[in-house]
Every structure is written in structure tokens, then in C-alpha cells.
Amino acid sequence: MTRYALITGASSGIGLAMAEALARRGRSLILVARQRDLLESIAIELNQRFGVEVLFRGCDLGEPLRLSGFLLELEEGERQIDLLVNCAGIGTCGPFLAQDWGQEQDLIELNILALTRLCHALGNTMAVQGGGQILNVASVAAFKPGPWMSSYHASKAYVLHFSEGLREELKKTGVKISVLCPGPTRTEFFRHAHLEVGKLERSKRMMSPEEVALHTVRALAKNRAVIIPGWRNKLLAFTPRLGPRWLTRKISGAINKTYCPR
């Protein structure tokens, strides 16, 4: 029976790079994102280049009813999924009170609720199958509070802590949980979140999504708990632990503020 890796957020950025890295290793894939046409062309391309089966499903995971429909389809389709990559995520930036509530809600629905629900549904199926692997995508932002991007940082802190907790809980079921914490990565993320990253985008401080994906598939093969690609990002994740929390909040806020439009 064919086993599939299901990747959310596979139409661009880190999710797309993960799809390519896994297809290169011979994995059959199910790609999920909202842009169905884009997924279709990605599926055709990956199939032609790597000879693997690539299925795709257009779905707004931030819409609970659509997510329910998708999960029902998966249940009825009886395709065996032994790797879930929860990569779909969005950010917002600027003063919280001035944010459009709809966008804040979308962030919580996608970054937290959809990810958790997918872990619950597929985690149960994997446990019955006797094993599987789940990779949740957090961020180095998970290691510190982030004024001016408060809900984004908090959503990623949730993903980090949730994933680490689940890893311990599910050990005996054979379901392995890892969490990826990338630092700044050259993707569409910043444009969608209205962040002005300017020079940072062209600097070496930003990794490419392909570099992140390569590091990640290697770390997944070793069943690493917390995956932080690159030494700069390891430093970003570690330094908040060194100072008092008031200082971490101040520095984090000052950095975020420089990227928010005035």
C-alpha cells in the first residue's frame, strides 16, 4: 500500500521546498493549500521530475467547515498517511489594537486550530496504524514574546510547546513528533504579513527555503525533537534565555517595530 506524506502550505515557500525535498527522496505526496491551480502545476512538475505520485487538494484550512470536509475525505479515502507536515501559516504585524480582527482570527484559526486539529485527526490514525511522523512548523519567534507581532509570536510559542508535549505523550504509540523553528527565510511570508524586510531579504541572514528543507528532512530522519536550521537561528533561539524577560521583550519589540510599516 502506498504511503503518503501530507504537506500543508505546499503551494509556496518552505512547504513547497519540503515537497520537493521529499519527492526527491521518493516520497508520494498529498499537497494542500488554497491555490488549487498552483498545486496542480506543482504536482505535475514533481511527478515528472521525480516519478512519484503527487495528489493535491485545494482547501482553506482556516475555515473549520472546509477542514472538516477535508478530514472526512481523508478518512473515507483510506490512503495511508505516515508523515504530516503542518507548514501552512500566516503572520500579522503592527499594533494589536489597530489590527483588523478578521486577520487576527485567520491567524489563530490557521496557525493554531487547524494545525492542532490535523495533529488530532492524523495522530489518531497513525497511532492505530502503529506509527507515523508529524512535523509542525513553528519559528524562532516561538522562543520570545514579540511586541508588534504579539499574536504571531504567541501562536508559534503554542506550536513549539504543543509539539514538545505531544512528542512525550505519543512516544509509546510510535507516532514521532518534531517541531521546525526556522529563522528569517526568503519566502512570500513577509509580503503577506505586510512586513517591510528590505535589506534583510538580500542578506545572508535569510536562508533559502531549500536550505531549510534540506536541513529539515535530514533532521527528521534522525527524529530530532526541535529542529533549528543554521547557526544564526540557533543563536536567535538561545539568546532570549540569557537575559531577563523585560529586556527580551524590549529588544524583540524594537526589532519587530523596524519591520512594521509606519
Ligand SMILES: NC(=O)c1ccc[n+]([C@@H]2O[C@H](COP(=O)([O-])OP(=O)(O)OC[C@H]3O[C@@H](n4cnc5c(N)ncnc54)[C@H](OP(=O)(O)O)[C@@H]3O)[C@@H](O)[C@H]2O)c1
Ligand atoms: N519565512 C519565514 O521567515 C518563516 C520563519 C519562521 C517560520 N515560518 C513559518 O513557515 C511556514 C511557511 O511559511 P512560508 O515562509 O513558507 O510562507 P509562504 O511562502 O507565504 O507560505 C505559506 C503557505 O501557507 C499556505 N496557506 C496560507 N493560508 C492558508 C490557508 N488559510 N489554508 C491553507 N493554506 C494556507 C499558502 O498557500 P495558499 O496561499 O495557496 O493557501 C502557502 O502555501 C509558516 O507557518 C510560517 O509561520 C516562516
